[in-house]
Amino acid sequence: xxxxxRKLKKPRHSGVIRLLHWxxxxxxxxxxxxxxxxxxxxxxLGFRSMNSARKTHFISQFxxxxxxxxxxxxxxxxxxxxxxxxxxxxxxxxxxxxKYELFLTHKNPKFPKYNPGQKILFSGLAVFTLLQVITGLxxxxxxxxxxxxxxxxxLNPLRQLHYxxxxxxxxxxxxxxxxxxxxxxxKLKSIFTGYE
Amino acid sequence: MxxxxxxxxxxxxxxxxxxxxVENKKVVDARCKxxxxxxxxxxxxxKDPRDASYLAQRICGIxxxxxxxxxSLALENAAGIEPPRNGRLLRNLILGADFLQNHIRHLYLFSxxxxxxxxxxxxxVPSYSVDKRLPKKExxxxxxxxxxxxxIGRLAHELVALLGGKxxxxxxxxxxxxxxxxxxxxxxxxxxxxxxxxxxxxxIMVPDVYLLAEAYPDYYEIGSRQPNMLDxxxxxxxxxxxxxxxxxxxxxxxxxxxxxxALIKEHLSKSWYADAEEPQQPSQAETIPDIKKKGxxxxxxxxxxxxxxxxxxxLARLWIRGDYRRGTGTMDRIIxxxxxxxxxxxxxxxxxxxxxPGKPVFTPFEVPPEAEGVGLTGAMRGPLGxxxxxxxxxxxxxxxxxxxxxxxxxRDNHGRRGPVEEALIGTPVANEKEPVEIGRVIRxxxxxxxxxxxxxxxxxxxxxxxxLP
Amino acid sequence: MKPPVIWLGTNTCAGDxxxxxxxxxxxxQFFINELVDFRYNYLIGAAEGNTSIQIFESALTELSGQxxxxxxxxxxxxxxxxxxxxxxxxxxxxxxxxxxxxxGAKARYVIAAGTCAAFGGPYSSDPNPTRSxxxxxxxxxxxxxxxGCPINPEWMMGTLMHLxxxxxxxxxxxxxxxxxxxETIHNLCQxxxxxxxxxxAKKPGEPWCMYKLGCKGPTTYxxxxxxxxNGEHLSWPVKANTPCIGxxxxxxPDGDMPxxxxxxxxxxxxxxxxxxxxxxxxxxxxxxxxxxHLAGSIVNGRLFKTWQKGFGTKxxxx
Numbered sequence: 001x002x003x004x005x006r007k008l009k010k011p012r013h014s015g016v017i018r019l020l021h022w023x024x025x026x027x028x029x030x031x032x033x034x035x036x037x038x039x040x041x042x043x044x045l046g047f048r049s050m051n052s053a054r055k056t057h058f059i060s061q062f063x064x065x066x067x068x069x070x071x072x073x074x075x076x077x078x079x080x081x082x083x084x085x086x087x088x089x090x091x092x093x094x095x096x097x098x099k100y101e102l103f104l105t106h107k108n109p110k111f112p113k114y115n116p117g118q119k120i121l122f123s124g125l126a127v128f129t130l131l132q133v134i135t136g137l138x139x140x141x142x143x144x145x146x147x148x149x150x151x152x153x154x155l156n157p158l159r160q161l162h163y164x165x166x167x168x169x170x171x172x173x174x175x176x177x178x179x180x181x182x183x184x185x186x187k188l189k190s191i192f193t194g195y196e
Numbered sequence: 197m198x199x200x201x202x203x204x205x206x207x208x209x210x211x212x213x214x215x216x217x218v219e220n221k222k223v224v225d226a227r228c229k230x231x232x233x234x235x236x237x238x239x240x241x242x243k244d245p246r247d248a249s250y251l252a253q254r255i256c257g258i259x260x261x262x263x264x265x266x267x268s269l270a271l272e273n274a275a276g277i278e279p280p281r282n283g284r285l286l287r288n289l290i291l292g293a294d295f296l297q298n299h300i301r302h303l304y305l306f307s308x309x310x311x312x313x314x315x316x317x318x319x320x321v322p323s324y325s326v327d328k329r330l331p332k333k334e335x336x337x338x339x340x341x342x343x344x345x346x347x348i349g350r351l352a353h354e355l356v357a358l359l360g361g362k363x364x365x366x367x368x369x370x371x372x373x374x375x376x377x378x379x380x381x382x383x384x385x386x387x388x389x390x391x392x393x394x395x396x397x398x399x400i401m402v403p404d405v406y407l408l409a410e411a412y413p414d415y416y417e418i419g420s421r422q423p424n425m426l427d428x429x430x431x432x433x434x435x436x437x438x439x440x441x442x443x444x445x446x447x448x449x450x451x452x453x454x455x456x457x458a459l460i461k462e463h464l465s466k467s468w469y470a471d472a473e474e475p476q477q478p479s480q481a482e483t484i485p486d487i488k489k490k491g492x493x494x495x496x497x498x499x500x501x502x503x504x505x506x507x508x509x510x511l512a513r514l515w516i517r518g519d520y521r522r523g524t525g526t527m528d529r530i531i532x533x534x535x536x537x538x539x540x541x542x543x544x545x546x547x548x549x550x551x552x553p554g555k556p557v558f559t560p561f562e563v564p565p566e567a568e569g570v571g572l573t574g575a576m577r578g579p580l581g582x583x584x585x586x587x588x589x590x591x592x593x594x595x596x597x598x599x600x601x602x603x604x605x606x607r608d609n610h611g612r613r614g615p616v617e618e619a620l621i622g623t624p625v626a627n628e629k630e631p632v633e634i635g636r637v638i639r640x641x642x643x644x645x646x647x648x649x650x651x652x653x654x655x656x657x658x659x660x661x662x663x664l665p
Numbered sequence: 666m667k668p669p670v671i672w673l674g675t676n677t678c679a680g681d682x683x684x685x686x687x688x689x690x691x692x693x694q695f696f697i698n699e700l701v702d703f704r705y706n707y708l709i710g711a712a713e714g715n716t717s718i719q720i721f722e723s724a725l726t727e728l729s730g731q732x733x734x735x736x737x738x739x740x741x742x743x744x745x746x747x748x749x750x751x752x753x754x755x756x757x758x759x760x761x762x763x764x765x766x767x768x769g770a771k772a773r774y775v776i777a778a779g780t781c782a783a784f785g786g787p788y789s790s791d792p793n794p795t796r797s798x799x800x801x802x803x804x805x806x807x808x809x810x811x812x813g814c815p816i817n818p819e820w821m822m823g824t825l826m827h828l829x830x831x832x833x834x835x836x837x838x839x840x841x842x843x844x845x846x847x848e849t850i851h852n853l854c855q856x857x858x859x860x861x862x863x864x865x866a867k868k869p870g871e872p873w874c875m876y877k878l879g880c881k882g883p884t885t886y887x888x889x890x891x892x893x894x895n896g897e898h899l900s901w902p903v904k905a906n907t908p909c910i911g912x913x914x915x916x917x918p919d920g921d922m923p924x925x926x927x928x929x930x931x932x933x934x935x936x937x938x939x940x941x942x943x944x945x946x947x948x949x950x951x952x953x954x955x956x957x958h959l960a961g962s963i964v965n966g967r968l969f970k971t972w973q974k975g976f977g978t979k980x981x982x983x
Contacts, residue, residue, distance in 0.1 A: 041876075049863040050861055050862070050863045054861075101958070147838055155886075157929065158884075159928065163944070167947045170948075174955060178955045182959065185976050203752040203753040210674055211707050233743075234788050239792070242791075246924070246925050247924045255678060256678050258680075318702050318705075319705060343693075350686065350687045353687050363894070372869070373870070375906040376870070377906075487744040557870050646678040
């Protein structure tokens, strides 16, 4: 019975999106914690040796890279990027959205699939993940990507950039986590089941 | 009357320039020109205080350990800590080895070339050929010693590397102590190498300077000046490092006094910096470079002790110790350098024996968020001081006064000459085309242009202190 | 014929010339007798004053296109270069800026000896008081960079030997010979196993991995761990139980400071923070922001309403 309903309505998140989401989510966390360990080795980050942290970082960075690339390709193919990238309307609606989120009004404005906050947050994640992957590759294969090192003004400045980008990414991820648990649990459900 | 400019004045640690007026084949006036400006103290601002002992070494390639020592002492003073006994001994050994390297290389590679006939091969040609007095056999021996000194100088740097990782710019001198724990193999290796160096100093270097003195006895007079000298003392000794193997002292007209840092003032009238109203303490001096200033001729400022132009270096230290007080001529400076090398070499042998394997070499410490510190030491060329202020855990103020700023200083605000300028007056110049005499007098001071090429920055007064001799 | 070499000292501490004198097998004597015609060096050449200027004049005329120019030090541009004067030519100061341009234009090869000449180094460090430039920014022709503070004598001797016997060595994107700067210190380090196993020194003087003391080995290309320093390859900074400070890197020293911290300070307008403190502050600010919003949602009753709705209703038929 339920399946027949599903055929009738387009799911909020397609199977591919959900699959990729659950592929880069753990990769992102693994990269983040192993990266923090590599930055400053401390046991509470869950690693016992630099070697295991580095291997984790190595594997997770590739999972992240490929699922990220696949997500970008999928987004482009299905014109799904239009739902995510902010447009003129997004900026116009932003004050209305912020007013509600800053508790200045009780009126909860209605938006298409994503509200302006989500759009900005997701696009930010996409841009900064891309930058992070590039700086990471620059650090990983520094001798063959030396032009990248040069662009950053040296290998250690590149390393600092990688660190600062990690801070930005973890801030965005924290925001995302907070909102999914406090705003509309049915949408949270949809990333597992596809349906609201 | 004829004006001679020697520029580049080579065989000094980075070139400088000198301008002399010759009348009746004698120097009647001289101007020492510092021809480099860097502003190193500005570079140190905003940096982590712990970095100063590594970064400040880059002021000078040949006396890097002395800058590391002064920087470490300044931070230790600010943090209120002391290195453990082993750490202090190791630092003495590294600094001592760098002294030996400096003195050996200075005598043979820089100074000796003015007195001997060198092989006819670049970089010894072209050069002056006048007034070479040594007989062929002795000359040949000295040429051989020249090349031997390259090996021995390298060996001295090996001692630095053994305890500090590399030389120049070793990593072994830092606030808190030193980093290579003494163990039997390192001590053994160090002693064996030191032995070779000491043999060279005792059997070759010291006899060589007396050989030169015999051939050029007039140079006991040439280059002499009033015995006004200064040193801050070097190589701490005793359980807490309060005493120094070479004590601090100020010599005025040949008489020894305690050093009072409050008497140190900087004069700017002949330097390419905007004038201050009156001579200032180094810690207060505001320095703005001004290349168009009328009458100025040097990048080096003129530090004075009271009204006296003070000379620093081995002769000053031996004079203060009472080991050598014959005179203040060019030969006296050369002899004192060799004798000091011999003395330091012997002291190092005893320091190695005092090392205790298994005991700590480094005292861990926290950098204080707000503090001031001063680090004074004797360096290869004379008194060296680093002044440091820390705010919010970072350097907000850093100052360096180097030995060459004293030795090679221009005239002060009252027109009184700097030490090298004083020493040059009366120097005979037989051939104006090849003024070899001038080079001999100046090089005996071991001028280091790298060190002096800096600027002191604005700031508050540092604490006044009196150093006991 | 041995190729002529002119070794010019601009704004330098002479550390590279001094380090070069530490060359061992072959040493200085072999160098001047067999390898090159060592026409000029400001530190150990016999010439001074006019005699030195004569050497430069003859290089610019008779030896044009033949000599190897080695430059040691940065080249200041403040006051039209008057912060560094090579000497007095026809009674006029000849600045390092003029000298490097003139001598560089007629040189067969130009080598930048040391990090100052190659990349700017300590003397052009922030705020660069003399507006100094490295050699390659002053000349319009390729410059072989042999960085290091100071250079390891073998890096220089090897580069010269390669030029004399085999022509130009293979260079990386920073024009450094790959022969000496082809791998990171970290990958060559004797203490690499300690790194992999997370056995770290907590203070200088301990015989373990220097990573937590800010070692720049992972971001520094040089062969110090293999080659080591002074004489018969005696030691190097990590062997002396101290961190590598990255002295062959183009970002040295600004990008490598603090030497005892992993990352450079974060410089914001009016304030300077260590990278890790900046990270903590970012985390704290994020937590604060989220916490404030959460509190708002609770007080407002919004959170309660949201949860009351639960996971939503069954999808409605359209």
